[in-house]
Amino acid sequence: MWVTEARLQYFCQHRDRRVTFAAPGMNAIIGRNGAGKSNLLKGIYAAVTGDFGRNDGVKTDNISQYAAAADQSIVSVVMEHAGSSIHLSRSLRPSRCRLEIVGEHPVVITKASEINDVLASVIGVSAQLLSDYIFVDQWSIFDFLSLSPAERSRALQRLFKIDVAEKLWQLLGKHRDAVTAQIPTTGVERDIISKRIASSADELIKLEEKIGRLTDERRRAYAAERRVKDHETRVEVEAAEASIRSKLSLLAGQLDIDKAQLTVLLSDEEELKRKLEIGQPARDAACRALADWARYEADRHTRRQEEVELFEAERRLARLAAPNKPSTYVDDGSDPNSTWWREHRMRVARKHALESTVAGLGSDATSCPLCGATGRDFACRLADYVEELSRLTNLVLVGETAIRASELYRQELAQYTLQAAGLRELVSSLKYRLSVEAEPIPAGASQEELKSIIDEYARLELLLRSTASSIGGVGKACECTSDRIRDAEVALAAAEQKRSVLPPAISLEEYAEAKVAIRGVDRLLLELNAAETKAVDLRAAIASDSELLCELERRAATADIEREWLVQVDTMRAALHRDNLPRLIAQRGLEEIHGAVNDLLVQLESPFSVTVDDSLSFVAHFRDGRVVPAGRLSGGEKVMLAVAFRVAVNSTYAGDLGLLCLDEPMAGLDEGNVHGIKTALERLQALSKARGLQVIMVTHERSLPFFDKVIDLG
Numbered sequence: 189m190w191v192t193e194a195r196l197q198y199f200c201q202h203r204d205r206r207v208t209f210a211a212p213g214m215n216a217i218i219g220r221n222g223a224g225k226s227n228l229l230k231g232i233y234a235a236v237t238g239d240f241g242r243n244d245g246v247k248t249d250n251i252s253q254y255a256a257a258a259d260q261s262i263v264s265v266v267m268e269h270a271g272s273s274i275h276l277s278r279s280l281r282p283s284r285c286r287l288e289i290v291g292e293h294p295v296v297i298t299k300a301s302e303i304n305d306v307l308a309s310v311i312g313v314s315a316q317l318l319s320d321y322i323f324v325d326q327w328s329i330f331d332f333l334s335l336s337p338a339e340r341s342r343a344l345q346r347l348f349k350i351d352v353a354e355k356l357w358q359l360l361g362k363h364r365d366a367v368t369a370q371i372p373t374t375g376v377e378r379d380i381i382s383k384r385i386a387s388s389a390d391e392l393i394k395l396e397e398k399i400g401r402l403t404d405e406r407r408r409a410y411a412a413e414r415r416v417k418d419h420e421t422r423v424e425v426e427a428a429e430a431s432i433r434s435k436l437s438l439l440a441g442q443l444d445i446d447k448a449q450l451t452v453l454l455s456d457e458e459e460l461k462r463k464l465e466i467g468q469p470a471r472d473a474a475c476r477a478l479a480d481w482a483r484y485e486a487d488r489h490t491r492r493q494e495e496v497e498l499f500e501a502e503r504r505l506a507r508l509a510a511p512n513k514p515s516t517y518v519d520d521g522s523d524p525n526s527t528w529w530r531e532h533r534m535r536v537a538r539k540h541a542l543e544s545t546v547a548g549l550g551s552d553a554t555s556c557p558l559c560g561a562t563g564r565d566f567a568c569r570l571a572d573y574v575e576e577l578s579r580l581t582n583l584v585l586v587g588e589t590a591i592r593a594s595e596l597y598r599q600e601l602a603q604y605t606l607q608a609a610g611l612r613e614l615v616s617s618l619k620y621r622l623s624v625e626a627e628p629i630p631a632g633a634s635q636e637e638l639k640s641i642i643d644e645y646a647r648l649e650l651l652l653r654s655t656a657s658s659i660g661g662v663g664k665a666c667e668c669t670s671d672r673i674r675d676a677e678v679a680l681a682a683a684e685q686k687r688s689v690l691p692p693a694i695s696l697e698e699y700a701e702a703k704v705a706i707r708g709v710d711r712l713l714l715e716l717n718a719a720e721t722k723a724v725d726l727r728a729a730i731a732s733d734s735e736l737l738c739e740l741e742r743r744a745a746t747a748d749i750e751r752e753w754l755v756q757v758d759t760m761r762a763a764l765h766r767d768n769l770p771r772l773i774a775q776r777g778l779e780e781i782h783g784a785v786n787d788l789l790v791q792l793e794s795p796f797s798v799t800v801d802d803s804l805s806f807v808a809h810f811r812d813g814r815v816v817p818a819g820r821l822s823g824g825e826k827v828m829l830a831v832a833f834r835v836a837v838n839s840t841y842a843g844d845l846g847l848l849c850l851d852e853p854m855a856g857l858d859e860g861n862v863h864g865i866k867t868a869l870e871r872l873q874a875l876s877k878a879r880g881l882q883v884i885m886v887t888h889e890r891s892l893p894f895f896d897k898v899i900d901l902g
Contacts (some may be wrong), residue, residue, distance in 0.1 A: 189269040189311050189847055190882045191232060197262045198255035199244070199280070200227035210897040211268065212846060214873045215884045219901030225886045228901070232884075233323040233849070235263040235278050237315045237418040238285070238304060242325060251280050269311055276307070319462040321837045323849045357764040364757045371747045374740040375757050381740065385733045392726045395719055409712060414706035418691050419699050425687045432680040436673060443669045450662045453655055460652040464645070474638040480630040481638070481652065486626035498618040505611040511600035516590035532587045535580050542577040546570075641727040774804055781836045782806070788832035791875055798829065806833075828868045829855050835872075839879065849884045870894045 190211030196202040201224035209215045217225045227243070234240045240247045251261040264277030272291030279285065279301075288302045289295040289310065297303050308314055311324070521529045694702075763769050778800045784798045785806075798806040798818065806818035806829065818829060831853065838848055866889075873894045874882055885895075 189267050190272075191265055191267050191847065191884065193266040194228070194232050194235070195262075195264045196228065196231045198252035198259050199231050199261055199263050200250055200252060202227065202231070203252060203254050205901075207899050209882065209884060209899075211882045212876055212880045213882060213896030214869070214876055214894060215882070215899045216895040217884065217886045217901065218888065218890060218898060223901040225901055229323070229849055229851050229884065229886055231263040233318075234305070235265045235276055236267075236323075237318055238278055239302060239315070239319070240280070248280060255281075272310075274307075274310070276303075281307065292370060305490050321834055322847055324834065324853070325851050357761055358765070360757050360761045364754055364761070366755075367750055367754060369741070371750050372740075372743050374744045374747070378737060378740045378744070380734050381737045385737065386728050388730045390735070392723060392730070395723045395726065398721050399716065399723065402712060402719060402746055405712055407544060409706050409709040410865055412702040413709065415691075415702045416699065416706060419702075420686065421459060422690050422693055425683050425690070429680060429683045429687070432676050432683065434681070436676045439669055439673045439676065443666060444672065446662055446666045446669060448667065450659065453659045454661060457652065457655045457659060460648055460655060464648050464652065467641075467645050467648065470641055472505055472640040474633075476631060477630060478635065478642070480636050481635050484627045484630055485496070491622065491626060494618050498622065501611050501614045501618065505608065505878055507616065508604065508608055508611065510604050511597060512592045514590075514597055517594045517597060518590050520594075532584075535583050535587070539577065539580040539584055542573055542580065546573055548575060562593055771804065775800065775802075778804060781833075781840050784836035784840060785829075785832045788835055788875070789828070792828055792832060792871045794825075794832070794868070796825070831868065835875070835881070846880050847882050847884075851886045852888070853885065854887060854889060866894075 191209050193206070193208045195204075195206040197204050201222065205224075205228070207228070219225050230242045233242065234250075238252050243250055255261055260282065261280035262277055263280075264275070267274040267276070272289050272293075275286075275288040275290065277286050285298065285300050287295070287297045287306060295306065297306055301813055304315060407511055468731055517527060518528055523529075590752055782798060782800050789797055796808040796810045796816075798808055801807050801817075808814075808816045808818055808825070808829070810816070818826070821829065831850075834848060838846075872883065873896070875881065
């Protein structure tokens with residue numbers, strides 16, 4: 189893979205810089221201090237790996253101070269690899285990225301999480317190898333030679349892809365610690381539980397013996413209790429029999445009394461019925477006589493009221509006077525030949541005509557509309573009209589007054605006639621009713637005698653109903669007493685049956701002995717229940733402890749298996765320790781590439797060759813016989829060895845990559861070392877051409893004619 193073009197927009201010192209590189213070949217980036225040489229290389233590294241952390245601070249601190257708020261900050265590269273063109277850009281602001289591969293199988297990806305994986309699969313190199321051996325940061329070109337043995341071992345493990353061994357070694361250590369912490373120590377606990385089970389078993393045996401003894405005592409106590417209960421039941425049954433017999437005697441006496449009373453009541457009822465049958469005709473006659481007396485009293489009361497009404501009607505008729513006829517009386521006008529009504533109607537018509545004529549003659553009239561008179565004749569005619577109108581008005585008023593008085597007289601006369609006719613009819617009717625013969629006074633007994641006969645009959649009926657009710661009550665009492673006697677006889681038979689099935693009677697001495705025997709039964713039952721409860725608890729405790737003991741034994745067996753597993757884990761960890769298998773693999777890998785390093789040292793005209801020692805480091809063997817550890821070489825010699833080592837690593841583990849980026853590898857070298865490095869770089873130029881290697885180097889040296897392209901940042 190070769191980098192053919194890079195563009196930095198508002199990245200560190202660069203506002204918008206686009207550079208191209210020779211590929212393959214040697215490329216130098218030069219310029220004054222602060223021109224952004226190293227940041228150009230870091231921008232390429234960031235575009236390829238997505239890692240902006242080689243500068244101090246956070247990612248956004250790499251945005252140029254020249255950028256405005258709306259300006260984008262982007263790093264992008266164009267690379268050639270295996271016939272395909274790779275365009276890769278990463279943006280600091282806004283935060284986005286894009287990978288485009290142009291070739292036989294074009295690809296476009298914009299997700300940052302996918303870009304690194306796809307790029308690594310295309311170029312065949314991990315981001316870690318790019319960071320450690322391809323993009324060499326300033327002052328880091330010979331870090332490998334100055335690392336401690338442990339750090340150098342880890343670096344080689346990453347290089348030879350065996351760093352997973354250390355991760356496995358750490359994971360196995362954590363697993364061993366976790367398993368060790370979980371392994372139970374069950375020996376003491378098992379001994380304690382075993383002793384507790386044995387103690388509980390001994391106590392349970394003693395409790396079972398005690399429960400057997402107490403059960404026998406309870407059986408004897410229950411037998412005595414049954415004898416006491418049977419004796420007390422017999423006494424109760426015999427007392428109940430005596431009570432029932434006494435009750436039967438009383439009920440029989442009561443039944444005899446009720447029957448005698450019922451006989452007396454039935455005799456009284458027959459006597460009352462006989463008396464009622466005899467007295468019924470007299471009672472009926474008395475009722476009829478009382479009805480006659482009632483009619484006589486009602487007739488007397490009615491005649492007295494009618495006499496009062498007759499007197500009042502005659503008095504009102506005598507006081508009633510006819511109305512006086514007015515002197516100006518006129519008929520009602522129904523006769524068409526009446527002279528008075530004809531003259532009155534003519535006056536009214538003439539009056540209305542004169543009123544219309546006078547009303548029609550205003551103050552400005554000069555002639556009469558009827559006769560055509562004018563002047564004095566008209567005035568005379570008008571005066572005659574007014575005088576005649578006045579006279580007719582008086583006559584009409586007198587006539588209307590006479591009409592109203594006559595109408596009022598006719599109304600009063602009609603009312604008088606109606607009242608007089610009504611009173612005369614009432615008087616005639618009352619006189620007729622009074623003329624009818626009055627109801628005669630009933631003959632025979634008086635009302636008091638008749639009422640006494642009826643009251644006596646009613647008393648006998650009431651007494652008969654009371655006697656019948658008493659007969660019903662006494663009859664029900666007899667039935668109830670009979671039912672109670674039957675119930676008592678049934679109860680007596682049941683008591684006799686219950687007594688017959690009881691055990692034979694015991695003496696009072698035997699009863700007293702049995703009472704004494706059952707006095708401690710409650711204490712005995714409490715003691716027995718407590719013993720049985722404790723036995724149940726002991727059995728449960730033994731079962732629980734047995735289960736726990738089985739669980740502890742199972743855990744102990746599991747712990748033995750886990751201890752055997754820990755022995756195997758320790759064996760695996762010992763094999764995976766960096767001083768064992770990883771070291772052997774790293775040493776073998778280092779020995780495999782140290783030949784390539786020596787070949788490169790020969791091509792670079794180095795005065796020494798190297799071998800690998802036990803500390804995974806190089807030892808320099810000079811032609812004059814000196815043997816010097818790599819860490820003690822001079823600066824120029826270290827740079828020469830580091831360049832050879834990195835080119836060898838590049839060729840061995842990134843053969844398809846063909847890229848090496850160095851940031852000021854000659855920094856801090858004196859003039860003599862720089863001269864030696866110049867010779868090595870001349871050889872490296874030829875080597876890059878021969879092997880298709882692209883080298884991008886940041887340097888301050890301007891007198892280096894062996895670069896294929898020099899990029900001067902000013």
